[in-house]
Amino acid sequence: MEWIERLRTQTRDLHKTAHALPFFEALWKRTLPLESFVGQLRCLAVVHGALEKFLASHATDEPFRGLLAGHCPKLPLLLQDLELFRHKGVQDILPAVDKALDIADRILVLSKENRTALVGYFYTLEGSTLGGRVMAPKIRDNFPLPEKRGTSFFTCYGDQVQTKWNGFLETLGRSIEHDEAAETVISAAGELFRSLIGVYEALYPFEADQLGRHVVSLNPEAGRHPMPADEAELQAALQAAERCWDAFPYFALRYGERGRRFAASDAAFLTTLCDVDMRAMVDQVYWLADVLAARGIPTWLTETQLRFLHEELVNTRPEKQALYDRVLLAADALRTRRHAAASRESIEALAHELHTRYAVADEPHWASMCLVLAAAAADEASGIGGGLEAVLSWLRNYRSDLASTADALKTFLKEWSRGAS
């Protein structure tokens, strides 16, 4: 356990630097700008989101299993706090977002190359919740937030914070047995602490020309892709994403709120493709549609999204119709490439047949699921592989009592695909 003391000594030294940061001095003096505060929430959402994605997929591996006992995921709390600012038009401090994304990239690299280092990252992020007790009242002094809202991240463990932390340290101490691993954890904990200090340095003070909109404000897990600079275009894209989300209840059932955030950031990304040449646009649309198809979103759904996007963009800026018509051409390209059941009508006809053959009276969204299954079969028949199995395996997980229906659907749709291809 001696190594834990070395870890904590290092943290104490880094704290001295953190305390002297202009960001915290401004917070104590109640002069922190709103952009810096909201920027902090967005940057922490990027970092915590990246680590929590890794932790979710290693929740049964030691030492993460032990360290996760009683752990409270921070991304949902940060998103809850950010919700307060959703329609306030608070701009991003772009260099700070960039530094937060560097950390997320590093977490991805370490998740493949050096998982022990991520134990050190976990230590630094989990330990930083201890400062929340001090920060929450200062934040409330600095900004007029509604009662009990906006600081849920900073008060995540309530009055249990110290007890939880002691438990975390004890498990951590026990779970690292070799000096080499301990050195890796200590060094990685320091690395993340220093990187976070870099984020805070970028968050305050900042220059006006460093402000802009970044896609992480829509979806902290979206990464670095572009989004429209024009606020009206962005709103049109978000409206299209919402329409598509509502048109297919399958999205909400399968992907939940995380999927909704990706729908928003993907729609924003698709809008920016109007600015590249048509060939490059179609290539990008094919790429995105194929990635999504393999994850259970058939290309007809992406095509529908593009058609909604076209409508919303043209309604918003009719003077740019000629440019936006490229979105329609990209949707048509997807339809043509999916040569089997290319049209909406033929997908609907197949869905109707599924609905009649395999009725599931107690599933309120069965009709919508049949549409998605029909669209996945159309992809399968067109050589866009993998998607049908992705939808069927989700169905088996979603309703284990429908396993035999899923098997029968698989046989029928494979047969149909062979006939249609």
Ligand code: HEM
């Ligand atoms: C880059 C920013 C920061 C990071 C990454 C960070 C990280 C950490 C970590 C890892 C610990 C656990 C130390 C341990 O017990 O082993 C901790 C504790 C703590 N932090 Fe921070 N911290 C930061 C900024 C701050 C600031 C500005 C404050 C000022 C309020 C603060 C207040 C605290 C407090 C009160 C504790 C508990 C210390 C103790 O019980 O001895 N932190 N922090």
